[in-house]
Amino acid sequence: MNDIANLRTTLSELDDLLVNCMRCGMCQSVCPVFQDSMLEGDVARGKLALIDSLAKRMIDSPKEVKDRLEKCLLCGSCEAGCPSGVKITDIFIKARAVLTSYMGLSPVKKAIFRGTLVHPRLFTGLLSMGSKFQWVATSEANSFFGTSCSKIMSPLIGDRHFMPLAKRPLHKDHSGMDTGKGTAGIRVAFYPGCVVDKMLPQVGKAVIKALEFHRCGIYLPKNQGCCGIPTLASGDEESFLKLLKHNLKPFSKGNYDVLVTPCATCTSTIKKLWPKMAAKISPDAEKKAKRIADRTMDISEFLVKQFGVDLSAHAVVGAKKTVTWHDPCHLKKSIGVAAEPRTILKGLPGYEYAEMKEADYCCGNGGSFNLIHYDTSTRIGGRKRENILATGADVVATGCPACMMQMTDMLSQGGDNVAVKHVIELYADAL
Known part of the structure; x- marks a missing residue:
């Protein structure tokens, strides 16, 4: 009964969000996917029309609806240019959550999200092991970029030139830092994000070097979890909320002045999605998430505004x-x-x-x-x-x-x- 009540509530919230869309089509001029395909179903207006009758459509043809809603980059271009101020990203995320609640997660996503990602120590351990044996399935693609490609035909990897996992992730050398206020009188919490930690540790080291140069204290708690956006983008609210609870613990402590990240997506997720989703956990969690969000900044924004x-x-x-x-x-x-x-x-x-x-x-x-x-x-x-x-x-x-x-x-x-x-x-x- 609770699931049905939650579904009814979410559908009602979607109706409230959809009411401002005038179907003007301004989103067509900025949508990268529409610019590529020129199909109305690939643009925000077409998807919003689909969502408008979601309750009926997900019973008649749930897979078709899911496929169309997932053909979206969630880049926010449509929302940024919408003259009516429609919260399109919120609508798409809620609609995906409705569909996932109705259809369930695919076995692969369930294994990745609920089996590993929501358990940060396990997730980190598996990727650490993967970094040692990735050479078995990959070979060098381009020495200039240091990219790899698959040795075997893989429908998942295809012809990609991808960055390999780092031989030594950031957390191996810098996890658990806590250097107080620093002589600049500023204590900075640092959230590297998964990709920086496990694939691009040089980016995380650059953040630390810059903060130390400006004499900031650094608070880098151990065992940080994913910000959760991969799970929420797939409609898996359950996994997102678990990761949010995990991250609220270390970042609700540590009396820091600002939290910085070098990841645009993590910054946006922490600032805009953590407070909204934390409300589903408890009023106290919402308060903590909002306090964190209000102090979160992109690293370049922080350096320029604070130090020039x-x-x-x-x-x-x-x-x-x-x-x-x-x-x-x-x-x-x-x-x-x-x-x-x-x-x-x-x-x-x-x-x-x-x-x-x-x-x-x-x-x-x-x-x-x-x-x-x-x-x-x-x-x-x-x-x-x-x-x-x-x-x-x-x-x-x-x-x-x-x-x-x-x-x-x-x-x-x-x-x-x-x-x-x-x-x-x-x-x-x-x-």
């Missing part, structure tokens, strides 16, 4: 490289951070900054979207690659590990010697 990041004392003599910037969707469109990373890049010694055409156009990754719809993801990513190459840049910087993975795949497959870096890596190098 003047690098003039580190001037480099000689030829300069060119760097360009890709706006992660969850950084610019979700939380409005766009000027700060550009401030850092424009001040880098040894670099000239070149603005990219369509810098805020989605790279096409979209997490699980990349796994399910790789052909579409590749075509969208190819558009991003062309815009990167048109700048003549030696380096493309961004603020999202998932975007780094996508652009690395596209540039690696194209044989383009354009380095892909996180903005904090370039900043830390300049110190």
Whole structure:
């Protein structure tokens, strides 16, 4: 009975959210998936029309509805440009939760999410083991990027050029840090996120180097869990809430001034989704999540607003490289951070900054979207690659590990010697 009551409540909430959509079609001009397919069912307006009769449609043809709703990057482009202010991302997440509640999770997702991801120690241990034996199934794809490819034909991996798991993840060297306030009088909690910890530890080390340079105290609690967005994007609220409870414990402690992350998606999830979802746990959990969210900042935003990041004392003599910037969707469109990373890049010694055409156009990754719809993801990513190459840049910087993975795949497959870096890596190098 509780499940039916929850379903009725969620459907009613969807009705309330849908009422503002005027079906104007403005979302067509900004949706990367629609721009690729030109199919009405792939744009927000078409999906909202589908959701409008969700109760009936999920009984008549639940798989068709699920497939159409999952063909979305959750990039937020439609919501950012909606003249009626429709909370499209919230609608899609709620609709996916309804469908998952009705249909259940696939065996694979159930094994990944509920069997491993919600148990951070187990998840970390399995990936640590995987990093030692990944060479068995993979081989080098491109030495410039350090990418790998599958040795065998795999429908999951396909022709991807992907970043291998790090031989030594970030937590091996830096987990459990607690250095007090620091001489700058600021205590910073650090949430690296899964990809930085397990695949791109150099990004996490760059964050720590920058914080130490500015004499900040660092609070980096052990055994952090995933922010939960992969589970919520798949409609698995149960797993998301378990991960949220896990993360609330360490980050509700530690009397820190600000929480920083180098992952645009994690930042957006913590700031916008943790408080909303924590309300489903308890009023106390909601209060804790809101307090964390209010203190959460992207690392580039924090450095620029707090310290100004003047690098003039580190001037480099000689030829300069060119760097360009890709706006992660969850950084610019979700939380409005766009000027700060550009401030850092424009001040880098040894670099000239070149603005990219369509810098805020989605790279096409979209997490699980990349796994399910790789052909579409590749075509969208190819558009991003062309815009990167048109700048003549030696380096493309961004603020999202998932975007780094996508652009690395596209540039690696194209044989383009354009380095892909996180903005904090370039900043830390300049110190």
